[in-house]
Amino acid sequence: MASFSQEKKNDKSIEPEIAGATLEIGQSADPIWKDKLSYLKRYVTSKEGWVGDYDYLYLITPNIWPLNKKYKGYKAPFYGLNDEVPILLTVVLGLQHALCMIGSIVSPPLAIAGGAFYFDSAMTQYLVSAAFITTGIATALQVTRVHIAKTPFYIGTGLLSVVGPTFDILPIAFTYTGMRYANGTCPTAEDGTQLPCPEAWGAILGSILCTVWVQILMSFVPPKTLNKIFPKVVTGSLLLLVGIYLVGNGMNNWGGSSNCHAGTGFYALCPDVSSPQPLPWGDPKLIGLGFTVFVAIIFVEQFGSPLMKSASVIIGLFVGCLVSGLTGYWSMNNIYAAPAVTFLWVHTFPLSVDGALILPLLIMFICEAVSCMPDILATAEISDVDIEGTEFNARVQGGILCDGMGSLIAALGTGPPMVSQAGNNGVIVITGCASRRAGWCASVFLILMGIFGKFGAIFGSMPPSVLGGMQVFLYSTIAVAGLRVLGLVRYTRRNRFILTVALGIGFVDITQPDWWDSILTYSGSNVALSGFEQGLNLIVQTPFIIAAVLGVFLNLALPDDASQMDDMLRDQTGQAVLHKEE
Template sequence: MEIKSAIPSADAYAAPSDEGQVGSLPRWQQWRHYWTSREGWIGDYDYLYLVTPNIWPLNRKYKGVDPPFYGLDDEVPILLTLLLGLQHALSMIGSVVSPPLAIAGGAFYLNSDQTQYLVSAAFITTGIATALQVTRLHIYRTPLYIGTGLLSVVAPTFDILAVAFNYTDRRYTIGTCPIDADGGRLPCPEAWGAMLGTMLCTVWVQIAMSLVPPRILNRIFPKVVTGSLLLLIGVYLISNGMQNWGGSSNCNGGSGFYALCPDISAPRPLPWGDPKLIGLGFSVFMTIVLLEFVGSPLMKSASVILGLAVGCTISGATGYWSREQIDATPVGTFLWVHTFKLSVDGALVLPLLILFVCEAVSCMPDILATAEISKVEIDGPEFHSRIQGGILCDGLGSLISTLGTSLPMVSQAGNNGVISLTGCASRRAGWCASGILILMGILGKFGAVFGSMPPSVLGGMQVFLYSTIAVAGVRVLALVPFTRRNRFILTAALGIGFMDIVSPTWFGKVLAYDGGNYSLQGFLQGVNLIVETPFIIAAVVGVLLNLVLHEKHEEQVLPA
């Protein structure tokens, strides 16, 4: 067994003195030594490195010193595995809680019990899907795999939010979701059941796309398309985060029960955009920014959850919290504690089919980034099998998650910063993180905290998190050669996508239909949903133009 050495000084990189003796033992004795010895539990790692703030003179010891690197299958000390697993889990919390909170509060207006349940379900299904992705199972007698075999995390996709917002807007408009006498939107769990049922029917296209060779997917969905999708998703979601930052989307121009934010029954209701609410959001946002400058590696990885902790502390001390929901929540929970009546809505079929096609492609750059930082091959048959396994795992993860009443899943590269900071790409940390995420979901009070926090605190985190999606799109687009052809594709795709963002109802009356043919009505609503969802219509335009417009050999790259 090989135990990696510590960080602190140049002479601290020597392997343990008994390494040769341990490596010559039978495998079962190596495992016994690993679980019963000081080297196996603690090793020589300098744990102080993980918690030392980046403030002079505290950081002098580690200036210019890189942590030792742990590969995919290296044996990491048990204590370090637990710490790094916790670090990866903490870095994922924002990505896990934000989509279900946005779905519950900004789209379907679910009650507090259902909202807290969706958060807990998201943690549980995220842990299951991440464990599957890290493990990488070989399908018997086939060349196919399930999972990348990397420390590649899986989390709820943000892409579903745009579809959900547009879908429920249409349902509230036509009256199939309830509103109160003052025009405020009431909970519509039936609509979420319709989304779940339709996703169960459409997720199979993502599973099927795992059988398509990656080079073909790259040809159909080049970086000029995937980069524009990420950019549009980020910009679109920032507006939703800003609605929460101001107090809550429901009370922006609301009346009656929602005349004040988040509603008139809140401990300290205020108008939307009140300076006090804006200040609560800034307390979260600025904490995340400050930790990037002065935080230790552990604090930087957990900057989102620490920012939320600061916002919750300030809002709690100033009377914006109510403990009723937290106190009423059971200590433990699991999947299917709340259920939703499943149905299939024809208006969702086409948008969700396109969504899952985009999901199968959007994970490829993230898997590439994780493979590169993990120091494994990023080309050739082995890497292509990781891509195939990652796409298939995302599809199966979405299927499992939807069966568990949660959101569809997609691979993400948000934990790559943790790998870079700690030098640990070991899959053991990934399995540990998966277990911690599942435990967070089972602990019902944990989800209740996120479901009960003031919207302004959540909005400060969401704006930062959603901005990282837009920046990821810019990063992908920076890799695109700016030829005349690529600029034309970007202009057309982004033009119509941004048009959806600034004027979301522009297409609402084009295919309006009030007749009695419900099949036709559902089809036309599906087309409307495609056209009015920014990243979906941009994907359609971008893919079509990419296939029709051929690159000329003599075409030169234009100046940026």
């Protein structure tokens, strides 16, 4: 098979060399298309095209002696972006990339539906399905990398990088609905039970459609400029705060459900008084159900095969669901009632724009545009493509623009906003496949998972304790990602000061979420002033938003001076000079 790229002579190209040729004026296209058709026929009808020479046994061999002796020190063959990959391997790895994303796809809509807007099971299942479908569409756009005609710009990275729902919308949603339930614009029962509030989700969707354009415009700003305004000291702190904040929400579910934590009436027991085996919040049996997810994830990480390790979260969920099902904590009614097939707009929400959401969402999308860059860098590095220069900058620009377009598509499809993720990088490293074919195949699987309504119904019906165990693990990985970014920061006196201020106020928001309630309490008839006040409250009471505002301000305002302590630390460790200040 001839090489697709002249720079890599050993690459297994997806098409004959003639496929990359340019057609000269006056030249007939018939020979080129004949060669393409001939190649395609050989590819789909031969054993080599379907199976190839990949060692499939490696993918399913557990890390248990003596089974793992054969693959000690084994390195899987590497398939580049455009290399020819056997059809069977493409399908297997496409499914694997889809499976490794399930946890991060279902967690935001489940948290939104149950912890913020108190939707019923049918609406929850629909939001999960909508998240799968919009994720599949955005990921396909990211992998394809569409060139904007007559410009040097692209939509997408052209890498096997995935796009999924952002967790950053959750703190905003929780704070916003808390305000609406407090001021009576979301319904509450006579006993204080908070009822479903689809109007609030419609307000968030409408406000997203107005604010996502800031990220789309930022995609045309040079990455170096973005890094200068939003350095790692800012992006690392916001990731850390988002992770810590969400762990608390996950722990509420782990204890039984966020609804029944100090709940009354229908929510006096967890997840509610009508569920199978209802128990008080934090009952040891409920905590144990969550731990089954944790234990399964740890077990898979230690002893699992390569395919199992990269899907440890979904395996942990499966074990948790199996244990909870066998012990009688499942209600199958919602699964039986769920439609076999669903799609976007089966349920709709009344769109509106709330002025209180504009500033927080603008800040969120600005942060999204910057925070996705390390993930794109990581995916490019393990995909064996350039990680600097014009081509890499174009990939970053395309990735930021694709995230913005993905959020726009998701909002139009009633789903949560999107951001590039690096959760599938482990699959690329373990399997040695960075081919975009696997990315396209994963997109198809994700869309199909969303279309089949029973699949979403399973996640919408699982016991909250099982979901909480998964969420605590998943949200902790966000905090760890923040620590990883902060580990790249040069700890000068100036940067330590910025971190102290930003994290200090952010931690206040996490530990005392109502600390600002009695300061801005305007209740007059001026609607504009009331909306502006609510927007300020939303900013101040959302940990990563206030931390980002303070971090960016201090980074731009404080002089970049050196101190004797910085020089001393540099001399003692010899490590500070290894990190380039951005």
